[in-house]
Amino acid sequence: MRVGPLKIKLQLLCGDGFAMGPGKADLLEAIDMEQSISGAGRALGMSYRRTWLLVDEMNRCFQDKLVETLAGGGRERGARVTPFGHRVLAAYRAAEVEAARVGDSAAYAELIGMLLDEPRADKPQKPET
Amino acid sequence: MRVGPLKIKLQLLCGDGFAMGPGKADLLEAIDMEQSISGAGRALGMSYRRTWLLVDEMNRCFQDKLVETLAGGGRERGARVTPFGHRVLAAYRAAEVEAARVGDSAAYAELIGMLLDEPRADKPQKPET
Numbered sequence: 001m002r003v004g005p006l007k008i009k010l011q012l013l014c015g016d017g018f019a020m021g022p023g024k025a026d027l028l029e030a031i032d033m034e035q036s037i038s039g040a041g042r043a044l045g046m047s048y049r050r051t052w053l054l055v056d057e058m059n060r061c062f063q064d065k066l067v068e069t070l071a072g073g074g075r076e077r078g079a080r081v082t083p084f085g086h087r088v089l090a091a092y093r094a095a096e097v098e099a100a101r102v103g104d105s106a107a108y109a110e111l112i113g114m115l116l117d118e119p120r121a122d123k124p125q126k127p128e129t
Numbered sequence: 130m131r132v133g134p135l136k137i138k139l140q141l142l143c144g145d146g147f148a149m150g151p152g153k154a155d156l157l158e159a160i161d162m163e164q165s166i167s168g169a170g171r172a173l174g175m176s177y178r179r180t181w182l183l184v185d186e187m188n189r190c191f192q193d194k195l196v197e198t199l200a201g202g203g204r205e206r207g208a209r210v211t212p213f214g215h216r217v218l219a220a221y222r223a224a225e226v227e228a229a230r231v232g233d234s235a236a237y238a239e240l241i242g243m244l245l246d247e248p249r250a251d252k253p254q255k256p257e258t
Contacts, residue, residue, distance in 0.1 A: 006142070020240070
């Protein structure tokens with residue numbers, strides 16, 4: 001999420017993979033909207049394969065499934081975010097809000113005070129070769 | 130930075146680029162240690178070109194230079210983190226610590242309570258094609 005010019009990314013690790021992060025949270029919201037994994041992937045501009053792999057990774061990293069698919073209908077069959085998935089999503093978004101409190105800190109104010117809006121257009125020196 | 134299984138990444142935007150982030154903060158620390166841009170790049174396993182581009186991007190995104198090179202000696206000439214660069218680095222690290230307070234939140238505790246240490250080894254369903 002963004003706080004002024006500060007981008008804050010929270011990723012929840014699970015073994016060597018990621019249980020939750022900005023992309024997976026957006027995907028959960030898209031599945032909730034589309035009621036379909038393929039529809040959510042299309043809405044986010046992701047391949048069906050990638051969408052499905054993200055759902056599978058999430059589902060295996062938590063105590064319960066976040067997304068369940070409905071029987072029948074092949075690729076276009078429906079899917080839904082489970083009540084457990086909604087809890088995970090809400091807790092993740094709330095954690096983002098907590099982390100964004102950095103925006104109220106003196107450290108953030110100092111950092112922003114030293115930052116330019118745009119990079120100076122100095123002609124970059126060539127690195128010596 | 131890490132708080133248990135939570136990875137927190139702060140990136141400071143400047144125009145379309147990044148003024149500061151985990152990689153650039155590590156690079157500043159390496160330059161401070163090595164007193165050389167090429168030495169810092171080697172220590173971090175980055176090419177000289179990439180190292181130099183990161184330094185140039187940082188230097189152009191703040192009100193003053195974070196790194197200055199010393200005259201003479203070609204690629205191996207020395208470099209140092211300026212007092213201004215030390216201020217930026219300290220403020221960025223302090224902002225990371227502020228953001229890490231998310232680890233004290235109820236939202237974090239709830240999220241962690243639902244997470245597994247390792248993904249379940251469920252044989253992934255094949256995506257339908």
